[in-house]
Amino acid sequence: MTGNGNSETAASGYAIRTEDLRKTYKSSRGDVPAVRGIDLSVESGQFFGLLGPNGAGKSTTIGMLTTLILPTGGRAWVSGLDVVADPVGVKRRIGVVTQNNTLDMQLTVAENLEFRSRFFGLSLREASRRAEQLLEVFGLADRRKAMSTDLSGGQARRLLIARALVHRPDVLFLDEPTAGLDPQTRVNLWDILQVLHGEGQTILLTTHYMEEAEALCEQISVIDHGEVLASGTVNELKDGAGAETVITVRYEDRVPEGLAAQAGLTDRPGVSKVESDGDFVRVFTREPEGVLGELVTAGSAAGLTVRDATQLKPSLETVFLTLTGREYRE
Amino acid sequence: MTTTTRRAPIEVAEPGGAPSSAAIAELISTAPVPRPTLMRTFNAMMAREFRVLRRNAVATFTRAVMQPLLFVFVFAYVFPKIGGGFNLGGGATAAGASAVKGGINFATILVPGLMASMLLMQGIMAVTFPLVMEFSWQRTIEDRALAPVPIRVLAIQKIVAGAVQSFIGAVIVFPIVLFVHAAGQAPHVHVTNWALFIVILAFASLLTSSLGLLLGTIMDPRKMQMLFAVVLLPATMLGCVYYPWSALHHIRWLQILVLINPMVYMSEGLRAVLTPVLGHMPMWGVLLALIGGTAVFSYLGTRTFTNRVLN
Numbered sequence: 164m165t166g167n168g169n170s171e172t173a174a175s176g177y178a179i180r181t182e183d184l185r186k187t188y189k190s191s192r193g194d195v196p197a198v199r200g201i202d203l204s205v206e207s208g209q210f211f212g213l214l215g216p217n218g219a220g221k222s223t224t225i226g227m228l229t230t231l232i233l234p235t236g237g238r239a240w241v242s243g244l245d246v247v248a249d250p251v252g253v254k255r256r257i258g259v260v261t262q263n264n265t266l267d268m269q270l271t272v273a274e275n276l277e278f279r280s281r282f283f284g285l286s287l288r289e290a291s292r293r294a295e296q297l298l299e300v301f302g303l304a305d306r307r308k309a310m311s312t313d314l315s316g317g318q319a320r321r322l323l324i325a326r327a328l329v330h331r332p333d334v335l336f337l338d339e340p341t342a343g344l345d346p347q348t349r350v351n352l353w354d355i356l357q358v359l360h361g362e363g364q365t366i367l368l369t370t371h372y373m374e375e376a377e378a379l380c381e382q383i384s385v386i387d388h389g390e391v392l393a394s395g396t397v398n399e400l401k402d403g404a405g406a407e408t409v410i411t412v413r414y415e416d417r418v419p420e421g422l423a424a425q426a427g428l429t430d431r432p433g434v435s436k437v438e439s440d441g442d443f444v445r446v447f448t449r450e451p452e453g454v455l456g457e458l459v460t461a462g463s464a465a466g467l468t469v470r471d472a473t474q475l476k477p478s479l480e481t482v483f484l485t486l487t488g489r490e491y492r493e
Numbered sequence: 494m495t496t497t498t499r500r501a502p503i504e505v506a507e508p509g510g511a512p513s514s515a516a517i518a519e520l521i522s523t524a525p526v527p528r529p530t531l532m533r534t535f536n537a538m539m540a541r542e543f544r545v546l547r548r549n550a551v552a553t554f555t556r557a558v559m560q561p562l563l564f565v566f567v568f569a570y571v572f573p574k575i576g577g578g579f580n581l582g583g584g585a586t587a588a589g590a591s592a593v594k595g596g597i598n599f600a601t602i603l604v605p606g607l608m609a610s611m612l613l614m615q616g617i618m619a620v621t622f623p624l625v626m627e628f629s630w631q632r633t634i635e636d637r638a639l640a641p642v643p644i645r646v647l648a649i650q651k652i653v654a655g656a657v658q659s660f661i662g663a664v665i666v667f668p669i670v671l672f673v674h675a676a677g678q679a680p681h682v683h684v685t686n687w688a689l690f691i692v693i694l695a696f697a698s699l700l701t702s703s704l705g706l707l708l709g710t711i712m713d714p715r716k717m718q719m720l721f722a723v724v725l726l727p728a729t730m731l732g733c734v735y736y737p738w739s740a741l742h743h744i745r746w747l748q749i750l751v752l753i754n755p756m757v758y759m760s761e762g763l764r765a766v767l768t769p770v771l772g773h774m775p776m777w778g779v780l781l782a783l784i785g786g787t788a789v790f791s792y793l794g795t796r797t798f799t800n801r802v803l804n
Contacts, residue, residue, distance in 0.1 A: 232640055233803050255527060255641040263631045269545040269623075278544075281537035282640035284529035293525055331524030358517040462555040 164284035178242060178334050178365040179205035179228060183450065185236030186223050186389075197223040199389040200237060205334075205367060205382070210360045212380030213369040214479065221369035225243070225338045228367070229259050235464060242333045251268030255283070262338040264319050266311040272322060273298060273307040277461040296314075299327040301355075317348035321426060324355065335359065337368045353378060375478040385468035385483060392486040401477045407435060408451035409475045409484050412458040413443045415469040428454065501527060512803055516630060529641040537649055538637065540558035542654035554563025557615055561607040561666050562673065569600035569674035591701025597771055600680035605763035608663045609697065613756055617661035617708065617720070620655035624709030625717060636804045647802075648706060648795040654693070655702025656667075663694055673749045681770050689776075692764040696783040697759040703787050704755060706794035710801050737764060739772035758782035 179275045186198040205211045206465055213221045226232030228239055230250035233390045239246045242256045267275050273345050276294035285293060298304045306314065314322060320340060326333055337356070341349040356379060360366055376383050384394040393400055414446040423429055423444050433450030446454055451474065459469050475481050483489075510676060546553065627634035637647055671682060684690050731751050733741075738761050739749035751757050762779040764771055 180758075229639065231635060231803060251643055253643050254639055255529060257639075259635075259639050261632075261635055263633075263635075265631060265633045265635045267514075267541075267636050268626075268633060269548070270541070274541075274544065277634075278537060278541045281540065282534050282637070283527040284526070284533045284641075285525055289525050296523070320727065328520065328524070330527035331521060355517065358514045359521070361514070362518050362523060364520040405789065440772050 165375055167379050176206075177204050177240070178207045178209065179203060179211070179240070179367060180236065181228070181239040182226075183237035183309045184227060184234055184239050186220075186232060186343065187235045198234075200229070201384075201389070202396075203384060203385070203391070207333075207365055208363050209365055210356075210379055210381045211365075211367045212383040213367065213386055214239055214371070214373065214380075214383050215369075215386040216371055216378040219371075219385060219387045221371075222338055224386075225259075225367070225369055225388075226334055229257060229336055233438055243257075255330075256333040258330070258332030260320075260327045260335070260337040260340050262342065266310050266314075266319060266322060266326070268310070270311060271307065272303055272309050272311055272314065275322060276326055276329060279326050283330045285329070293329055297328065301325045302310070306378060311334070317344055317351070320344060320352065321355075326331065332364075334365045334367060337366065339369055340477045341370070343371065349375075351427050359453065363385040373483075377479055383479070385479070385486065387483075387487060393482065397479065400479065401483075407447040407449050407481060407485070408477060409411070409445060409447055409481045410451060410454050410458065410473070411443055411445045411475075412462065412472045413470045414462055415442070415470050416440055416467055418444055418467065419460075419465055422461055422465055423458075428457060428461075432470070445484075446488045447481075509652055509739055528602050531642055531646065532671070533639055534618050535643045535646060536555050538647070538650045540639070542650075542657075546658060552767045553618070554662065557611060557618070557667060557691050558615070558663050558669065561788060562669050564607055565600065565603060565670050568603060569598070569678050569680070572599075573675040573678045597681065598678050600670075600678055600743060601673050601682070601768050601771060602735065602737060603682045604682055605731075605767045606760050607670045608666055608694075608763050608767075609732065609756060609759035611662050611760060612659045612694075612697050612701045612739040613667045613704075613725065615659040615731075616655055616698070616705040617725065619658035619701050620651055620705030621709040621712065621720070622717075624651070624706065625712055625714045628710075629714050634802060644799045645795050645801050648798040651792055651798075652699065652702045652794070655705050656698040658702050659698035660694060663698070665708045678744070680768065681766050683769060684767060685769060690763075693779070693783070695761040695767055696780070696787060698789065699781055699787045700755055700759065701787060703790035703794050706798060710794060728754055728756045731766075733760040737761070755782070755786050758786070 181201055181203045181204060182202045184198060185196070185200055188197055189194045189195065201220075201224060212226060213223050223232060223420075227234045228241055228246060230246050232252050234247065234378055241253045244252045244256070245488065246253050248464060265280070270278065273294050276297050277290045280290035280293050281287070295304075299305050301324070303318060303322060303325070306318060324337075324340070344352070350380070354374070356366060356368070362381075380397070381401060382394070382396060385392045385400070393403065395403065418439050418441070420439070423439055423446070428434060428446055430439050431448070431450075434446055434448040434454075436447040438445040444458055444487070446458070448454055454470055459472070462469055475484070580793070625635075638644060640647070671680065674680065708720065708724065731747075732754050733751065738748065738751070738757060741751065758774070758779050761774040762776075762783060765773040765776055765779060
């Protein structure tokens with residue numbers, strides 16, 4: 164098994180590395196693949212985003228990296244340690260903010276931090292000092308004696324993040340940290356994460372919010388149906404797959420074949436692709452000026468009324484559209 | 494898609510707001526170095542259980558004590574007072590009579606039986622109920638599953654913590670079943686071997702908590718009420734709580750059938766050490782069943798627990 168040795172060497176320089184990582188769930192109706200061979204490389208100190216719609220396989224991937232889900236294929240290393248061979252070693256080196264509220268419901272806010280600290284081997288005194296420090300920093304000091312079940316959604320999320328930082332983790336994992344939060348609370352959390360990142364904390368975050376990935380992450384992998392569709396910085400992704408504006412026009416009735424071609428759109432400079440299926444026409448172009456108007460005109464010439472029209476500027480959403488041909492479902 | 498306007502991080506920590514950059518920087522730079530060891534983490538988890546137990550002690554033990562308290566009150570106080578009811582223990586008394594000259598009252602039969610039933614109730618309440626909650630939709634079990642120890646250590650810790658709670662419950666119930674009775678109806682309790690008494694109590698506690706772990710990992714949370722009907726009630730009614738096992742020789746098939754019930758060995762073990770005047774199962778059989786049962790339930794419970802945590 165010389166390949167293993169090479170993999171380990173390759174893994175050692177990275178905070179996170181996966182090779183053809185897979186997870187297939189067995190069910191009575193046959194095998195359900197949740198992750199189908201994902202390769203990731205996250206450098207130390209990087210703010211890395213796994214972006215994809217709900218059900219894309221993000222949580223399963225994070226579950227495997229944090230040792231709570233056993234892979235059915237491939238390998239993964241965190242801090243150079245194999246997640247299957249050394250789960251305890253990995254758990255010592257990571258902090259995890261779960262998607263669910265996994266705070267200990269039987270404990271107070273402060274106790275949640277104290278006991279987590281003690282699980283990581285801190286003495287009683289160190290644990291209470293660390294808890295106090297975290298409570299102050301995360302604005303929870305006046306709630307220290309409240310039961311964790313009495314916290315608001317935003318407070319609970321802050322406590323979850325604080326709890327993941329009782330020791331200094333090599334990698335901080337955040338699974339959909341802002342799902343279900345109000346916009347103000349979300350932006351506050353973004354601030355916290357950016358400061359952490361600024362301090363050199365390696366972060367892997369999953370999100371189904373495109374703007375979250377754009378605002379925070381240096382490096383992004385877009386995933387769907389358990390596969391990585393594209394990886395790179397936000398700008399690289401936009402320049403690569405989705406540097407085009409996507410214009411979609413929906414009509415009241417079926418679009419006759421060749422409508423776009425008749426309107427001269429297929430030969431228009433800047434247009435790379437025209438899709439038409441059912442009641443819509445979609446144009447991918449680098450020179451969007453006037454395209455929308457032409458689609459409306461072409462439609463009315465063919466006796467079609469426009470139902471709605473969208474024009475997406477180059478963004479992760481257009482990247483997703485270009486890569487999958489599907490609109491992004493949040 | 495709209496471009497998001499980013500705010501500059503605010504500089505002062507305010508409740509509900511974002512913390513200052515400096516404070517977070519300090520948080521990172523002053524972070525303690527984790528030195529977890531198996532024992533440290535295990536002890537911290539036990540400390541967590543005791544914190545929770547202490548917080549809920551009054552509610553937990555009030556709930557637990559009510560059943561045995563009312564039982565001895567009705568059967569060892571009310572019935573003897575109003576007369577006639579005492580004969581309830583007649584069959585059992587007849588069975589045990591050969592061993593005793595002076596006759597045995599129902600209170601004597603109830604003392605070990607009710608302690609055993611207390612152990613079972615506590616084992617289930619201390620382990621099964623919390624576990625079903627922790628595995629339900631929020632999966633709060635992940636909180637402790639992420640602690641730096643193997644998952645099976647977490648399972649063992651739950652068994653130990655549950656056993657301690659069972660043990661405390663039994664110790665609380667002991668004086669109640671001993672002292673609540675009508676005049677002249679005192680149970681004939683005579684502990685000849687305290688060490689053996691403690692050993693039986695300890696293994697009976699471990700047996701219930703390991704059974705609690707197994708049940709907690711295989712129960713469907715939506716069918717929790719079934720636990721009472723299908724497990725607790727038959728285990729207690731057919732667990733030699735209200736009659737000694739030897740008395741069942743009148744119903745031979747039942748005497749053999751109840752041997753699959755772990756409760757039988759808990760009742761009979763305590764009967765052997767607490768009320769030796771009464772006929773009881775041989776001690777080797779009791780110990781074999783208590784220790785063997787603990788081993789089997791712990792093994793199975795730890796396995797199903799690990800499979801539930803790691804999916």
